[in-house]
Amino acid sequence: MSKAFITDVIQNSTGITGVAANRAATDVIEAIVKELKKKGKFTLPSFGTFTVRKTKARKGVNPRSGEPIKVKAGKTVRFKSSPTLKTRV
Template sequence: MSKAFIAAVIQDSIDCTGVAANQAASDLMEAIIKELKREGGFTLPSFGTFTVKKTKARKALNPRTGEPVKVKAGKTVRFKASPNLKKAV
């Protein structure tokens, strides 16, 4: 799914211009990112839960050379689908 797809769905749903639909899609993405940063996660009922998880520093291998590489600690976003979504798919 892309931002353009979301904008097209919004445009068809509320019968607005492409510019307005694109702005609404951008605003939606920004709101999701802000909520993840502020709260560390959020739930869309009947869809699923997004959570921010911390990752530890670790050693990995460079696939091209096979050399060990240090990977810094960071954060990643995890998604857990709701039972309703699992049934629908």
């Protein structure tokens, strides 16, 4: 799924212009990001839950050279689908 896909769905379902649909898609994505930053969790009913998780620093391997590298600690977003989504797919 891409932002263009979301824009097309908004435009076709509401009948607004492409520019307005693009702005609406951007606003929705930004609202989700703000919620993840603020609370660390975002739920779309009947779809699933996005959660922010911390990752620990670890050792990795450069796939080209095979030499060990250090991977810094960071954050990642995980998704867990709802039971409703699982049954519909």
